[in-house]
Amino acid sequence: MAARTAMGSAQTRSDVxxxxxxxxxxxxxxxxxxxxxxxxxxxxxxxxxxxGGFIPPALDQTTGAIQTVLLVISLLTAVAAVRRxxxxxGRGYKRMTDVTLFLGGVGTLMQGYxxxxxxxxxxxxxxxxxxxxxGLSVVMGxxxxxxxxxxxERVKRIGVTPERQLGYELSSWYWVFTVITxxxxxxxxxxx
Amino acid sequence: xxxxxxxxxxxxxxxxxxxxPVIRGLLWAGIGFxxxxxxxxxxxxxxxxxxxxxxxxxxxxxxxxxxxxxxxxGGLENVLLPSFGITVTYPEATxxxxxxxxxxxxxxxxIQYLVSSTGGFFIAGLAAMLMRIQLMGDHMWFFPxxxxxxxxxxxxxxxxxxxxxxxxxxxxxxxYLIPMMIGSNSSAFPRMSALSVWLVPAGIMTVILSPLLGExxxxxxxxxxxxxxxxxGILFYYLGVLALTLSSxxxxxxxTTTILFKRAKGLTWNRLPMYAWGILAVSxxxxxxxxxxxxxFILAVLDRVVPLPxxxxxxxxxxxxxxxxxxxxxxxxxxVVPAFAIWMEIMPVMARKPLFAREWGIIGLIxxxxxxxxVWAHHMFTNMxxxxxxxxxxxxxxxxxxxxxxxxxxxxTLWRSRFRMTVPSLFVLMSMFNxxxxxxxxxxxxxxxxxxxxxxxxxxVAHFHFxxxxxxxxxxxxxxxxxxxxxxGRMYNSKMGVLGAIWVFIGFDGAFSLMFIQGLRxxxxxxxxxxxxxxxxxxxxxxxxxxxxLGFLFNLIHIAWAMKSGKKVQENPWQSKTLEWQTTSPPAExxxxxxxxxxxxxxxxxxxxxxxxxxxxxxxxxx
Ligand code: HEM
Ligand SMILES: [Cu+2]
Numbered sequence: 001m002a003a004r005t006a007m008g009s010a011q012t013r014s015d016v017x018x019x020x021x022x023x024x025x026x027x028x029x030x031x032x033x034x035x036x037x038x039x040x041x042x043x044x045x046x047x048x049x050x051x052g053g054f055i056p057p058a059l060d061q062t063t064g065a066i067q068t069v070l071l072v073i074s075l076l077t078a079v080a081a082v083r084r085x086x087x088x089x090g091r092g093y094k095r096m097t098d099v100t101l102f103l104g105g106v107g108t109l110m111q112g113y114x115x116x117x118x119x120x121x122x123x124x125x126x127x128x129x130x131x132x133x134x135g136l137s138v139v140m141g142x143x144x145x146x147x148x149x150x151x152x153e154r155v156k157r158i159g160v161t162p163e164r165q166l167g168y169e170l171s172s173w174y175w176v177f178t179v180i181t182x183x184x185x186x187x188x189x190x191x192x
Numbered sequence: 193x194x195x196x197x198x199x200x201x202x203x204x205x206x207x208x209x210x211x212x213p214v215i216r217g218l219l220w221a222g223i224g225f226x227x228x229x230x231x232x233x234x235x236x237x238x239x240x241x242x243x244x245x246x247x248x249x250x251x252x253x254x255x256x257x258x259x260x261x262x263x264x265x266g267g268l269e270n271v272l273l274p275s276f277g278i279t280v281t282y283p284e285a286t287x288x289x290x291x292x293x294x295x296x297x298x299x300x301x302x303i304q305y306l307v308s309s310t311g312g313f314f315i316a317g318l319a320a321m322l323m324r325i326q327l328m329g330d331h332m333w334f335f336p337x338x339x340x341x342x343x344x345x346x347x348x349x350x351x352x353x354x355x356x357x358x359x360x361x362x363x364x365x366x367x368y369l370i371p372m373m374i375g376s377n378s379s380a381f382p383r384m385s386a387l388s389v390w391l392v393p394a395g396i397m398t399v400i401l402s403p404l405l406g407e408x409x410x411x412x413x414x415x416x417x418x419x420x421x422x423x424x425g426i427l428f429y430y431l432g433v434l435a436l437t438l439s440s441x442x443x444x445x446x447x448t449t450t451i452l453f454k455r456a457k458g459l460t461w462n463r464l465p466m467y468a469w470g471i472l473a474v475s476x477x478x479x480x481x482x483x484x485x486x487x488x489f490i491l492a493v494l495d496r497v498v499p500l501p502x503x504x505x506x507x508x509x510x511x512x513x514x515x516x517x518x519x520x521x522x523x524x525x526x527x528v529v530p531a532f533a534i535w536m537e538i539m540p541v542m543a544r545k546p547l548f549a550r551e552w553g554i555i556g557l558i559x560x561x562x563x564x565x566x567v568w569a570h571h572m573f574t575n576m577x578x579x580x581x582x583x584x585x586x587x588x589x590x591x592x593x594x595x596x597x598x599x600x601x602x603x604x605t606l607w608r609s610r611f612r613m614t615v616p617s618l619f620v621l622m623s624m625f626n627x628x629x630x631x632x633x634x635x636x637x638x639x640x641x642x643x644x645x646x647x648x649x650x651x652x653v654a655h656f657h658f659x660x661x662x663x664x665x666x667x668x669x670x671x672x673x674x675x676x677x678x679x680x681g682r683m684y685n686s687k688m689g690v691l692g693a694i695w696v697f698i699g700f701d702g703a704f705s706l707m708f709i710q711g712l713r714x715x716x717x718x719x720x721x722x723x724x725x726x727x728x729x730x731x732x733x734x735x736x737x738x739x740x741x742l743g744f745l746f747n748l749i750h751i752a753w754a755m756k757s758g759k760k761v762q763e764n765p766w767q768s769k770t771l772e773w774q775t776t777s778p779p780a781e782x783x784x785x786x787x788x789x790x791x792x793x794x795x796x797x798x799x800x801x802x803x804x805x806x807x808x809x810x811x812x813x814x815x
Binding site: 035039043128131132136153154155156 | 275276277278380381441445448449452453454479480482483484486487488491494498500501502506508511515
């Protein structure tokens with residue numbers, strides 16, 4: 001780093017500060033996600049403690065698969081939104097986030113549907129973990145959607161500037177996190 | 193407010209007035225609760241006989257109330273609306289009012305945390321006094337029903353553990369001191385801590401109001417399926433502790449990032465102050481274990497409102513115990529690790545000698561942190577086979593080794609030093625003495641043979657009070673006296689300080705050392721009645737306990753008095769080298785006018801070199 005300064009690249013104080021600020025935000029976000037993954041580890045554990053590898057035959061893999069596919073597409077659009085905002089393209093970010101919100105909203109709604117109309121006995125060991133785990137995913141999904149909606153409103157109102165860019169990125173990455181955790185849960189709850 | 197007269201120049205736009213934030217928060221919390229509670233109880237999920245409060249309605253109502261409280265206190269204008277890109281002007285409170293408002297100044301937040309913790313401490317202390325009154329007789333006499341006594345024990349333990357033990361030294365002193373100690377003017381996420389602090393009073397209130405929903409008899413551990421026997425008070429235990437742990441989790445995220453990224457230039461890892469190391473270790477524990485216990489509590493709430501059978505008799509009754517203690521033992525180190533760090537912060541200053549074996553102090557903190565995840569089952573020996581006990585017994589006894597490092601560091605520092613016996617050093621020595629007793633009896637308890645005899649007796653009660661009051665509360669007092677000149681620019685009265693220290697020491701050691709004997713003689717926990725042969729010792733313990741309670745009150749009054757009208761004192765009365773003392777006392781709005789640069793060790797008291805320098809003009813930046 002010192003060498004770089006010596007080479008005379010025009011590095012102002014605020015430049016360095018904003019770089020530190022970026023590193024700070026990214027690391028804090030990583031720590032936050034680490035903390036937020038603890039509940040998922042727990043719920044996966046609880047399932048194997050409670051009911052081993054049992055999967056009820058009545059479970060509807062297809063609905064689960066459809067919502068998983070929808071959510072995975074919304075993951076891709078969220079990543080695309082990140083790319084847009086990195087190029088300073090606020091309108092593109094908003095468009096991509098609209099798609100993410102739509103697909104993510106439908107996917108989350110379908111999860112909610114499975115909470116209400118499930119073919120499981122909630123008093124069974126598999127049933128209780130299924131409901132609690134899907135419930136966790138729905139709650140985290142709703143938070144993610146709220147964060148995305150906030151980002152969308154923000155970009156509409158105040159646009160993208162270099163300082164604000166990271167905030168948009170991180171709201172999309174949070175959505176990516178919720179989708180990845182859901183995919184893990186889908187595999188765990190429906191397949192393994 | 194002035195009135196515009198004709199002919200005046202146009203007045204600047206009148207500043208938008210809002211209600212005092214706390215009042216607005218309370219109002220919105222009340223409205224939120226009523227609306228959502230009625231919505232759930234009457235429309236979404238009506239139950240037979242249309243009761244006003246149902247289990248689901250009170251849970252959702254509580255969530256709405258907490259959200260209303262946080263938004264009303266200033267979260268709406270400062271957090272929620274800006275995240276949607278809407279900027280509104282929010283009049284910044286000034287003077288004493290800022291302590292009752294949303295504030296992003298880490299020093300204000302620190303004080304807010306400290307005041308909330310102190311409030312929790314005295315509320316829970318009052319509960320303890322009521323327990324001791326009951327225990328002065330061997331039959332039910334003060335409380336009409338046994339459940340009321342046990343509920344009082346539960347409220348006492350819950351508020352002490354989650355609003356004092358985990359909060360005072362982390363959210364309180366941590367928020368105030370850590371940014372200053374690492375040479376920064378703010379924490380990494382000021383808005384996060386500005387909100388999280390208000391979860392503490394919300395959590396305390398929730399736990400206090402729990403009797404409104406009925407009795408709960410599980411104590412501070414919220415045991416399931418035991419709680420299934422009771423009415424619904426336990427719901428407010430789970431929700432209240434949820435709020436308190438969320439607050440601590442947010443503090444930990446903030447302080448970890450602060451320590452990682454806000455350090456002054458030259459403040460390398462091997463110069464990082466011990467207290468910052470302590471807070472880092474604790475934060476890591478919080479970041480892993482608080483989400484764990486939060487999910488456990490949410491599952492327990494779901495067991496009631498859905499209902500699901502996770503922890504009920506048809507579920508898996510032992511699972512709650514496992515999940516609770518998996519967090520529960522790290523929790524006790526969450527409480528005591530910052531205290532170790534404060535010993536190592538205060539003692540070199542008082543000894544005028546470099547901190548002895550500093551690396552070993554840090555290694556000790558880190559190993560305690562890691563081992564604390566491997567010992568939880570020593571709380572459940574009565575439910576286990578001997579073969580399962582042994583590894584836990586082993587690790588529990590092992591953990592006393594890295595704990596011992598903290599002692600070694602302090603004693604090595606004091607050895608042949610120019611030690612100054614001040615009120616803070618007196619409190620630290622008392623704390624070390626008491627924690628030694630607490631830790632050693634813990635090693636006894638970790639031995640299965642002894643544990644099976646002593647589990648759930650007052651021996652255990654004495655053990656953990658020696659570790660928590662002895663280790664943490666005495667250190668908290670040490671820290672309050674030590675940093676009092678920093679907070680206020682004033683000094684305590686040393687005679688009163690010494691009196692306060694001796695007073696609480698006598699009250700504490702008198703009451704709790706007798707509890708060891710009483711436990712060995714067969715006094716059980718969680719029961720308000722006992723065989724008559726134990727009455728004498730119980731009366732003596734109660735008297736010591738009242739002395740102790742008054743002693744804490746005395747120290748509180750003394751500290752409050754000294755902050756307001758103690759003798760004015762120079763900026764750095766202890767001649768400490770750590771950065772927080774290199775600012776004015778009390779510190780200005782911005783602690784450091786220019787960013788300091790660290791050039792040496794903070795604990796090097798052999799010479800009188802400065803440990804830092806303040807550049808007069810910002811030089812060229814290099815990283
Ligand atoms: C060398 C260190 C320690 C050892 C070996 C140790 C060991 C133990 C053991 C074996 C028990 C279980 C007793 C029983 O219920 O049968 C216990 C209980 C307890 N310990 Fe420790 N302990 C240590 C340090 C601490 C510290 C530092 C704290 C708090 C700051 C603490 C707080 C507690 C609490 C709160 C309980 C009782 C929990 C309950 O049943 O409600 N201990 N300890
Ligand atoms: Cu333990």
